Amino acid sequence: MKDEKWIKEQLLDKFLRYVKIDTKSDAHNTSVIPSTICQWDLLNMLKKELEDLGIDKITLNEHGYLIAVLESNLKDGEKAPVIGLMAHVDTSPDMSGTNVKPQIVENYKLNDIVLGNGYTLKTEEYPDLLKHEGDTIITSDGSTLLGADDKAGVAEIMTALTWFKNNHNVAHGEVEIIFTPDEETGKGLDFFNKDWLNSRCCYTIDGSELGSIETECFNASGFEVKFKGRVIHPGSARGKLINAVSMAGTFLNLLPANESPEATDGRYGYYSPMEIEGNLDEAKLGGILRDFDSNELSRRIEALDAYGKAVEAKYPGGIVEVKTRKQYSNMFEYINKDMKVIEILEKAVTEAGVAPSREIIRGGTDGSRLSEMGIPTPNIFTGGHNYHSRFEWASVNTMVKASETIINLIQLWAKEIS
Numbered sequence: 001m002k003d004e005k006w007i008k009e010q011l012l013d014k015f016l017r018y019v020k021i022d023t024k025s026d027a028h029n030t031s032v033i034p035s036t037i038c039q040w041d042l043l044n045m046l047k048k049e050l051e052d053l054g055i056d057k058i059t060l061n062e063h064g065y066l067i068a069v070l071e072s073n074l075k076d077g078e079k080a081p082v083i084g085l086m087a088h089v090d091t092s093p094d095m096s097g098t099n100v101k102p103q104i105v106e107n108y109k110l111n112d113i114v115l116g117n118g119y120t121l122k123t124e125e126y127p128d129l130l131k132h133e134g135d136t137i138i139t140s141d142g143s144t145l146l147g148a149d150d151k152a153g154v155a156e157i158m159t160a161l162t163w164f165k166n167n168h169n170v171a172h173g174e175v176e177i178i179f180t181p182d183e184e185t186g187k188g189l190d191f192f193n194k195d196w197l198n199s200r201c202c203y204t205i206d207g208s209e210l211g212s213i214e215t216e217c218f219n220a221s222g223f224e225v226k227f228k229g230r231v232i233h234p235g236s237a238r239g240k241l242i243n244a245v246s247m248a249g250t251f252l253n254l255l256p257a258n259e260s261p262e263a264t265d266g267r268y269g270y271y272s273p274m275e276i277e278g279n280l281d282e283a284k285l286g287g288i289l290r291d292f293d294s295n296e297l298s299r300r301i302e303a304l305d306a307y308g309k310a311v312e313a314k315y316p317g318g319i320v321e322v323k324t325r326k327q328y329s330n331m332f333e334y335i336n337k338d339m340k341v342i343e344i345l346e347k348a349v350t351e352a353g354v355a356p357s358r359e360i361i362r363g364g365t366d367g368s369r370l371s372e373m374g375i376p377t378p379n380i381f382t383g384g385h386n387y388h389s390r391f392e393w394a395s396v397n398t399m400v401k402a403s404e405t406i407i408n409l410i411q412l413w414a415k416e417i418s
């Protein structure tokens, strides 16, 4: 594309500003969306930038959903399908996002990159770097994450929008832009109403490696297990104490080690304990269950109940309560009903000069939930890597290709005039 240099400048300008705004979400604040006040800083900034671009229809509601509409410029009487583009403004609760200091490496030479603060991004540990010789690479300074997840996606969408505003002779249909809070807590769409959108399909810009298109994700459930013991002074505890901490430990031992995230990849699902707290009286264990196959997920839910009963049998008088809650479903179930959504996306990637590859996500996106609501929403690469980590990095060259893909996508859908 002839505008690659312009796109790169736009992306750098936007991305470097967005990552400096702390938007870390809080998985423990379950009462409100957004879960953290700081996310409003970026939402308000984006709202202002959309206004400055001359977008007329913009809404930012009390839950932090920012929706903007690029109105169709097709001739009177022509109507193309409405499509949506979605990215999230929050960053992972698992790593600091305060005072992010992005570092830029121009013309990357396949070397290890010293981040600072005692950390080095090593090609041996992160061999994906070796695919990016000559690229402009952005990292953090090692003290925080970078926030390419998902500010790369936000910047790519904003750049594409700016491109259409600068090229108003290029035909496009109506495009709905959706920026959401709290994707990382899995609660981002809890208050979202799909009736706010007219989109036939939507695309999340929240993936990773150049060319990857994600159409399948896990079926996901969260679990919480409560262990209730009986407390007696340890000095006179013999035969009487029921130790909730020990109960939790026994339960943890029953989770199959070969079905853990650290022992599996590809299509294999898992149990993952994520956090634990408690004392003799009561302990709580939280975690997640994942599988591409919904039957396998159900099997694991049943197994947790069985493990709970096994712990109760070993600690007579102790009580184990297992609760699971559904988080999201494998989006392929919904996407495969409208394969045009993928065909046009693959064409858009190809026209950007990139070979598309369909991947599975060992995770989920807001797109998984939107698909379930009836709007098929696959996920597009952003150029970010090592998400949720101080070793997070992004290739600006890949980000350029992501923006080009979005620009192509909008134009291709505009040709589907009814």
Ligand SMILES: [Zn+2]
Pocket (backbone or CB within 6 Å): 088, 149, 150, 183, 206
């Ligand atoms: Zn993300």
